[in-house]
Amino acid sequence: MERLKQQLQAEEIRFVENESLAAHCTFKIGGPARLFVQPVDRAQLCRAVALCKAQGVRYYLLGNG
Numbered sequence: 001m002e003r004l005k006q007q008l009q010a011e012e013i014r015f016v017e018n019e020s021l022a023a024h025c026t027f028k029i030g031g032p033a034r035l036f037v038q039p040v041d042r043a044q045l046c047r048a049v050a051l052c053k054a055q056g057v058r059y060y061l062l063g064n065g
Contacts, residue, residue, distance in 0.1 A: 014038045
């Protein structure tokens with residue numbers, strides 16, 4: 001996970017550790033995400049997903065939460 005965080009920082013892709021998913025969900029439920037990534041465009045999203053795959057980190061795309 002440390003390597004992923006370093007790579008995200010190097011690419012200037014914003015993320016937050018231990019972010020409550022309740023703050024991003026209509027029903028205000030959900031526990032903390034170890035890493036909550038907030039890409040600003042499609043390129044950052046694709047790069048973040050590629051970095052997760054390369055590091056073997058599971059990911060979930062939360063849209064219209």
